Amino acid sequence: MSKSYRDGLPISPEKFVDQLMRLKRGSIGRRDFLGLTGLGIATAVMAREIGIMPTPAFAAENLGDRMSIATWPNYHDPQTFENFKKDTGVAVEVNVFGSNEEMLAKLQAGASGWSLFVPTNYTISTYKKLGIIEPLDMAKLANFDGTQEDPRFTSEGTIDKVIYAVPKNWGTTGFAINTKKLTKPMTSWKEFWDTAMAEGDGRTMVHDYQLTTIGNALKYYGYSFNSLKQDELAKAEELLLKVKPHLFAVSSDYQPGMRAGDAWMTMCWTNDGAQLHRDIPEIAYVLGKEGGEIWTDFYAIPKDAPNKPAGYALLNYLMNPQVAVKEHLANGAPSTDARVNKLLPKEVLDNPILYPAADLLTPLEFGAAATLTDPGRAELMARFKSA
Amino acid sequence: MHGNRFRHNFLTALLLAPATAWLVVFLVLPFIAIAIFSVGERAPEGGYQAAFTLAQYANLPARATAFWNTMVLAPVGALACLLVAYPVAYYLALQAPQRWRLILLALVVIPFWTSLLMRTYAWMYILGGRGIPALLAFVGIEDVRLINTPGAVLLGIVYGYLPLMILPIYVSLERLDRRLLEASTDLGATPLSTFLGVTLKLSLPGVMTGFSLVMILLLGEYLIPTLLGGGKVFFIGNALVDLFLQSRNWPFGSAIAITLVAVSVVVLIAANRISTRVSGARRVDLI
Numbered sequence: 001m002s003k004s005y006r007d008g009l010p011i012s013p014e015k016f017v018d019q020l021m022r023l024k025r026g027s028i029g030r031r032d033f034l035g036l037t038g039l040g041i042a043t044a045v046m047a048r049e050i051g052i053m054p055t056p057a058f059a060a061e062n063l064g065d066r067m068s069i070a071t072w073p074n075y076h077d078p079q080t081f082e083n084f085k086k087d088t089g090v091a092v093e094v095n096v097f098g099s100n101e102e103m104l105a106k107l108q109a110g111a112s113g114w115s116l117f118v119p120t121n122y123t124i125s126t127y128k129k130l131g132i133i134e135p136l137d138m139a140k141l142a143n144f145d146g147t148q149e150d151p152r153f154t155s156e157g158t159i160d161k162v163i164y165a166v167p168k169n170w171g172t173t174g175f176a177i178n179t180k181k182l183t184k185p186m187t188s189w190k191e192f193w194d195t196a197m198a199e200g201d202g203r204t205m206v207h208d209y210q211l212t213t214i215g216n217a218l219k220y221y222g223y224s225f226n227s228l229k230q231d232e233l234a235k236a237e238e239l240l241l242k243v244k245p246h247l248f249a250v251s252s253d254y255q256p257g258m259r260a261g262d263a264w265m266t267m268c269w270t271n272d273g274a275q276l277h278r279d280i281p282e283i284a285y286v287l288g289k290e291g292g293e294i295w296t297d298f299y300a301i302p303k304d305a306p307n308k309p310a311g312y313a314l315l316n317y318l319m320n321p322q323v324a325v326k327e328h329l330a331n332g333a334p335s336t337d338a339r340v341n342k343l344l345p346k347e348v349l350d351n352p353i354l355y356p357a358a359d360l361l362t363p364l365e366f367g368a369a370a371t372l373t374d375p376g377r378a379e380l381m382a383r384f385k386s387a
Numbered sequence: 388m389h390g391n392r393f394r395h396n397f398l399t400a401l402l403l404a405p406a407t408a409w410l411v412v413f414l415v416l417p418f419i420a421i422a423i424f425s426v427g428e429r430a431p432e433g434g435y436q437a438a439f440t441l442a443q444y445a446n447l448p449a450r451a452t453a454f455w456n457t458m459v460l461a462p463v464g465a466l467a468c469l470l471v472a473y474p475v476a477y478y479l480a481l482q483a484p485q486r487w488r489l490i491l492l493a494l495v496v497i498p499f500w501t502s503l504l505m506r507t508y509a510w511m512y513i514l515g516g517r518g519i520p521a522l523l524a525f526v527g528i529e530d531v532r533l534i535n536t537p538g539a540v541l542l543g544i545v546y547g548y549l550p551l552m553i554l555p556i557y558v559s560l561e562r563l564d565r566r567l568l569e570a571s572t573d574l575g576a577t578p579l580s581t582f583l584g585v586t587l588k589l590s591l592p593g594v595m596t597g598f599s600l601v602m603i604l605l606l607g608e609y610l611i612p613t614l615l616g617g618g619k620v621f622f623i624g625n626a627l628v629d630l631f632l633q634s635r636n637w638p639f640g641s642a643i644a645i646t647l648v649a650v651s652v653v654v655l656i657a658a659n660r661i662s663t664r665v666s667g668a669r670r671v672d673l674i
Binding site (some may be wrong): 099101102104105106108126129130202203205208210244247248249250251256257260261262373375378379381382383385386387 | 429431432433434449450452453511515516517520532534535617618619621625626629630631632633634635636
């Protein structure tokens with residue numbers, strides 16, 4: 001026996017007794033604790049294996065281990081957040097909302113807990129005015145390239161040359177129809193509302209969202225989607241109250257109802273329309289020929305974000321065209337970023353739900369900032385819902 | 388003696404301190420804040436702006452429908468719970484074999500371990516097109532709609548609040564002196580008149596406790612109508628959620644909340660009075 005059995009031991013008996021006595025005295029350092037319990041090695045191994053170890057890009061700041069994002073229903077590829085966690089060790093908690101008003105209310109109340117959120121174009125100026133969003137530090141967003149963005153969709157993120165929000169995607173607000181149940185072809189908001197009170201009785205959904213529900217009722221009469229005129233709003237209210245008893249639901253999460261076949265027709269955003277049509281081909285997406293809404297959703301960071309480093313890291317990650325293209329394929333909304341459009345397959349670019357004909361796009365309006373905070377519209381929606 | 392008395396009082400105060408602190412922090416202070424909000428104004432961008440006006444209270448009729456719906460939902464929902472709960476409690480307390488009783492009681496309580504939200508979502512799937520309607524379609528009954536109907540809301544309410552009704556009734560029936568039932572039979576009463584004159588009457592305090600408990604919670608209910616009713620019917624709870632989260636009219640929301648509390652107190656006092664008069668016995672000690 002050339003070697004003593006002691007050579008193979010991780011610790012010599014003397015050292016072990018030493019440590020033990022020190023532990024008994026209650027003295028232990030962090031390094032000792034990790035070493036003694038084996039947690040140190042385990043952590044190091046795990047970190048390397050599953051990628052928690054900070055990669056150079058993230059090494060400069062401590063990202064913590066969790067963050068929270070506020071966004072819309074059916075809006076992201078869940079894999080995106082899984083991959084982000086794999087790369088950075090930061091788990092992303094997703095909060096889903098039905099309207100911009102709700103997001104604003106949470107932010108106004110303070111301590112929303114979000115490190116990133118997804119406001120729509122017309123709300124950003126209000127957020128800026130209230131001082132509840134952060135001017136973005138573009139140095140932390142190397143993946144964003146403003147020159148590749150279509151300014152038609154992205155201008156509302158920039159106020160007085162300061163960038164407060166960068167775009168996620170754009171889209172339209174039309175309606176989705178189950179063509180097996182409602183066979184008559186439809187092309188206008190007038191037909192939407194009339195059908196809701198006839199063949200679509202008890203099977204129609206409208207958004208729980210004043211901007212689109214009131215806006216599309218205004219379109220029935222050909223008024224502006226953003227109207228704040230009292231007489232025009234009164235007409236819209238009259239229509240809404242007439243339709244109310246015929247509705248299946250007032251809800252912005254309409255996919256479950258449409259997929260289950262309980263609802264046959266619903267107000268619908270591009271991305272949901274694309275998802276529904278992809279999975280259930282008989283569900284068609286229609287843009288009202290009278291016009292309606294065109295929108296861009298942005299990413300922004302709240303001033304009181306609890307984990308800004310992780311917020312920036314996720315935002316930068318999402319701005320990577322390779323990541324964004326997967327998001328678009330899952331979500332279904334068209335991109336504002338030329339780099340992403342180049343990566344999208346042809347059948348996506350040719351999809352009329354995503355990229356409608358010009359004559360349908362022309363009459364569409366971006367939401368106006370005033371509609372967000374107008375008490376008259378808010379009260380109208382509440383009267384409609386409480387009727 | 389005096390010193391002893393003082394020590395006793397001090398000890399009582401000390402023991403009550405955590406509960407008192409809890410009440411002050413979570414009940415009194417928020418209530419004061421809401422009362423202050425309720426006389427304020429909506430800020431231009433939404434929220435609260437300091438003022439002193441009773442305009443919000445004057446505006447209460449704008450939510451008359453919500454108040455009316457709630458005033459109907461709360462007693463009807465509680466009554467529906469009662470009708471389902473009483474036989475269950477009766478069976479548990481007076482009929483079930485002793486060794487099964489605990490297990491059966493546990494079955495009543497166990498659903499409470501999961502959040503009501505989750506359980507209501509489950510009902511959304513059961514009542515939705517892929518649940519019972521799909522089964523019905525399989526046997527040839529097409530296009531049945533169960534979800535987003537008043538029936539679905541009532542079902543959700545009975546399901547969600549049933550344990551709160553069963554337990555107090557069970558307790559009052561459990562305490563029932565069986566000799567009274569025997570005496571009633573010995574004196575020639577029919578089972579029905581024994582039930583009405585003895586069992587039911589002596590369980591009334593439990594019934595009133597359960598009824599008030601469910602009714603108070605129903606006054607603030609908003610989740611079940613939203614999920615199973617499709618958000619079409621508005622209750623006070625929904626009006627509050629909307630005023631705080633959508634219209635961002637905190638003062639109006641606060642005025643409604645204060646009014647709701649006032650209504651709840653009136654309901655409770657009335658329940659107390661009725662219970663005292665009907666049972667002629669124990670009061671319902673909820674306030």
